Amino acid sequence: MSYLEDRHIVESRTCGGCGVEEESMEHALVYCPFVQKAWFVSPVALCTSVFPNLSLTEWILKWKGPIGSKVEMQICFASHALMAWEIWKFRNSCCFDISSPPPPFMTWIAKVNSYVREVVDLLSGSLPSLVLKQVIAVLPLAHSQNCMAIFSDAALSSVPKALGLGCATFDLSLRPCFIASAHHALAPPLVGEALAIRLALSLPRCASYSRVMVFSDCLTLTNSLSSPSSPQAPIVSIVHNIMSLKALFSLCSFSYISRSCNGSAHAVAKWTLSYPAEGFWIPPLPGELGRIVLACSPFYAE
Template sequence: MSKDWLHSEPPKRASPIWRAIEQSKKIINKGACFSIGNGSSIDIWTDPWVPWIEGFIPTPKVEEYTQLPIRVSHLINSNRHCWKQNLVKELFNPHSVQAILTIPIPTRPSLDKLIWIPYPKGNFLVKSAYHSARSHLPSLSPCEISWNKIWNLNLPKRLRILLWRIGVNVLPTKQNLLNRLQVSDAFCLFCKDNIESSSHLFFNCPASRSFWFSVYWGLKTENLAISQPEDIIKLCLNPPNVPCEAINKDQVLLRLVFTIGEFWLARNRDLHQNCSWDVSSSIRMVLTRCFEFSTIIAPRTDHALPIPVHVWSPPPFDCIKINIDAATYETQAAIAVVARDHRGVPLKVWARLIKMISLLQAETEALHWAVKLAKVEGWSKVIFEGDAKICFDAINSHNQSYQWCIQTQLLNIIDLAVCFSSCSFVWISRNCNGVAHQVARFSLISRLAFVFLLDNLPPALLALCKAAYPICSSFIQ
C-alpha cells in the first residue's frame, strides 16, 4: 500500500472490500489535517496543514507559486521556533497568512502526523466520521424532536431508552414486525380491532385509555390527538396539565413516563408469558415506582453546607504565584499575566493582544507566555494559576491525550517547566482570578500591550490587587 494513501489511486486488482474502504477517502479528506512537528514531510500546496481555514490548504498570493516545491519546514525558523513571517507573507494571501501565523511551533521538533479535526483530541473515530458525514447531508426526517432534552430528562435510563425507541419507531410493535418480518397477526392484543402501532397501543386503544384515566388524574387520551410516534415524545416533553396545582412538573413527567413503561411491560407479559393483565396491580406499580424514584432524586436540605467563599491566597515564602487569564472579543484576544509574592504584593503585570482562534487557545497561550516570562525573570519557585480548567487539567494529567488545538502549546509549556526548581499548575475558580481577568479586559478594551511594575501600576489595578488580598495593603505604600 502507498504511504500516501489519501492521495493514491486504488490498485487495479483491489478487492470489493478494499474498494469500499477507498470510498471513505472522501469523508476522511474533509477532516484530516497535519499537526506540525518539524514540517519536513508537509507540502504547503498539496497537503492539508492549516486547521483554521476551509479545506486546510492555504491560498497562494500568486497562482504561479504553487509550482514551487516548498515544505512547511522551509517556513520555520528552527533556532527561534517561530515562523519566517516575511516569507509567509510573500507566499500566501492575507487570510491564509493570518491563519498560518496563529499555528504554534513546537520547541521540541517531532514527526508530522495526521490528526482528525472534528474530534477534539485529534483521534480518528468511526463515530466522529459518521457524524461528520451526516452533517453534510440534508435532513431525512421532518421530525422536530429535541433528543438532547430526552436524554437529559431526570428519569431511569431504561425509560429514556424506551422513549427513544418509541420516537424513532423501532419498538417491536406488531405493526413494525409486520413491516419487517410479515407476521401473521398484527392486531392489538387488547382490543383485537386495530393494527398495533405505538400510538394505538399506548394512547388510542380502549384498554390504554381506561388505564390512563385511572392512573393519570382522570386523563382522557382521546383529546390528545396522538397519531405518530413523535407525538408521544412531544407529549413527554410538554406533559398535559393536571387538576391539582400542588403537583410539580417533575411528578407529572414521572407519572406519565412510568405509565407508558408499565403498559409496555403489561403488554409483553400478556404476549410472551400468557399472564393476563392485572390493571389494579399495574396502577399500584406505577404509583409505587413514582414515589420511590421521587424519594431518590429529591434534594436534601436538612444538612445543606454553606457555600464556600473563594478568594485569592498568597504563595509560600520565597515562591512566586503567577495568575493568567484571557479576554476575547470577535477575532481579537488579550492575554494577561500577574505575578505576586508571598505578601500578595504585585511584582509585575503583563498584557498583550493576540489573534484569537478560540478562548481555550487564548488561555493556553497566556499560560505559555507566563512560563516564558517567569523563566526570563529568573524565578526558580513558581505556582501558575488560572481558571482555564481544560488547560490545567490537561497539563496535570499523565496520559498526554490533549486536545489537538492546544497540544503544541501544552507540550511547549511542559518542556519549559523543567527550568524551574519548583513548579506547579493549579486550576482555580474565576472568583480567585479576578485581577488577571480585569487586566486582560483592560488590555482588550484599550487595545494596548503593557508591562507594569509596582511603582507605576495604575490606581485601578492596584485597588484590584488590594481587594483580592487586603493584607497586602500594609506592604504597599
Template sequence: MGWRVGRGDLIKVGCNNWIPDVGRNRLSTIITNLNDCKVADLINQNNRTWKEELIFSTFPEDVAEKIIGIPLAKDPHEDFRNIEDDPRAYALQEGYKEFYRKLWQLNLPLKIKITIWKISWNFLATRVNLFQKKLINTTVCPRCGVGSESMNHLFRECPESKSVWKELPCNVLIHEQQMEFAEWLTEVFVKNSESQCKMFCCSLWAIWGDRNNRVHNKVSKSGKEISRFVSSYIQELDGIGKSKVESYKSTSKWKKPPDQIVKINFDAAYDEKSKESAAGIVARNNESKVLLSCSMIYKHVASPFAAETLASRKAIKTGKEMKWRKIIIEGDSLSIIKKCRSNIPVKSKVCTYISDIHKLQSSFQECRFEHVPRAINSLAHMIAKATLRDKRILYLVEGVPEYAEDQSGRDRRGESD
C-alpha cells in the same frame, strides 16, 4: 392553523393547513380520500424530495406546484406551526422565552438544565425518535409496554410517570390532556413557583434516568421511590447552596504563596469578531507584593479556549524570563489547568501551546498549576480586558496599572470583591 413541513408525520394531508395560499376548506373539497394520510407519505424519506408523480396525479396542477415548491430540509426536523398564521403558536413562542429565562435562573446542576433543554427540543433518544432515525425497529415504551415512547408519552401518558407526579407537591397539570407537549412544558413553569419548578425539572431528569436504568441495566424504581429520591436530592441541593454561600466568603480571596515561591496569575480576554485576544499576567511573592504585571495581544486566535492557552503559556514564559526557580501558576480555566497538569499528550487544537508549556516546566525547580474561581483571579482578568479594549500592552515591574490598584490592594489585604 398553519404548518411548516419537517418530517411530515404530524400533518394530515386533508385536515391541516400546510400548503401556502391553499386553505384547509379548499383542500377538503379537492380530495376526499386522503384525510387520514400524512404529509410524510408524499415525501421520499431517503433523499428528502417530494414524490412528484404521486402529487401531480393526486392534486390539481396549481396545488401540486405549490406543494413541490415547499422546501424540505436535508436533515428532517419536527413539523411546527407557522407563527405568522397562528396566534396560539406565537403565544407558545413567547411562553418558551419565559420558560428558558426561568430554567437558566434555577439553582440546579447544569446536567439537569441541559436535560430539560433537550426535552424542550425533543432531543432525547426516545424510541420514537430512534425509530424515525431508523436505528431501532420498535417504538413501544420500555416502561409500560403499551404506548409509543414519544416525549409526551414518556413524561405525561406513561402510567409509570403518572405515579411519580401523584406523589409530588407541584402542579404538573397532568389532567390537561388537550395540551400539546410543548404547551404543557411551558405552562407548568408559568403555574408554579421557583421551588416547584426545581422539583418539576428534577422529576423530569429522574424519570429519564429511571427509564435509562430500566433499558440498560434492567432495574427500575417505583413512583414513590422516584419521588422520594427527588425530594431528597432537592434537600441536598438546598443544603449545598447554603454552605456554598457561607464558604464562598472565606475561600474567594487571593492567597499568598509559600516562602520563596512566586505565584503568577493569568487570564485571557477574547474578541470573537476580530479574532484577537489579550493575556493578563500578575506575579506576586509570599508578602503579597506585586513583582511584575504585564500583558500581551495576540491576533488570529481561533477561540476563547485558545486564548486561555496562550495566556497560560505567557505566564510560564514570564516565569522563565524572570529566572524564578519556584512558581505556582493560577488560572480560572479548569480545562486549561488540567491539560497543563497532565502528562498525557494533547490532541486538541491547542496541542502546540500545551506542548510548549510542558517543555517550559523543565526550566524550573518547582512548577505547578492551580485552578481558582474567577473572583480570585480578578486582577489578571482586569488587566486582560483593559489590554484588549485599549489595544495597548503593558510591562510594569513592582506595580500594576492605575485602574487595577484598588483590586491589587484588596487582594493584598485578603478582601473579597
C-alpha cells in the same frame, strides 16, 4: 427620576454621578461612567460599554453568565446582583444623604469588593482571599523561598474580534511582582487560556524565581497541564511550549481556581482589549491599571 422631579424631591433629571446624561435606570446602574468603572474593577470585571444599548432587563438576564452548572450560574447571578445593589445604595447616598460626603471611590470599591467576595465565598464554599495563604501553609519551608504565584487569564472580544491575555503575579508576602498583557488574534477560549500561561512563564522576569505556582480558572487546561501526555488537539503545541518552560524552574505547579479568585488577571486581560498592545509593568503599577489590578486582587482588602 422624572417621578422624583415631579414631586420636587430632586431638582433635575441629570445624573448625579456624571452630571451630563439624563438619568434612567440603565444609566444609573450600568452606563454612567462612574458606574462603568465600578463594574470593571469589581470581582465580576464587567465591561458594560461592550453592549451600549441593552435595557436593564436584558442586563439582568445576562447576569446568570455563560452556560454552566446550576450552582455556577446562581453564584454568577448573585455576584452581579450584589454589585448592582451596592451601586444603587452608593448612588442614593450621593443624591439624598447631604449630611455626609460620599467616601473616595477606591475606598468604597475596596469595601464593596471584599463584601461581594465574602458572599460569593459562602455560596461557592471557597475562600479566594486565602487561596495563596493556604498554598503557602502546605509548602515545605525550603520551597517557599524565591517563590512566586502567577494568576493568568484570557478575555475574548467579538467586536473587534480579538483575544486579550493577562497575568498578575504576587510574591508570598502578597505583594505584586509584575503584571503583563498581550493582544492576540481571536482564538477558542481554551487556546487563549493556554496562551496566557505561556506568556507568563516566558517573561524574562520569571527567570529570577526558581519556583512558580500558576493559577488558572480553566479547569480543562489545568488538568491538561497536570497530565500533559494527552492534551486536547487545539493546545497540543502550546502545552509542549509550556512544558519546556516548566523545565526551567525547580518547582512549577498548575492549579485551578474559581473566577472570583482570578480577578486581577481577568481585569488585565479585559483591559488589554481596550488598549491592544503588549505590556509589562513592575511596581509601582501605573495609574488606572494599577488601581484595577489592586482592586480586583483577592489580597487587596487585607
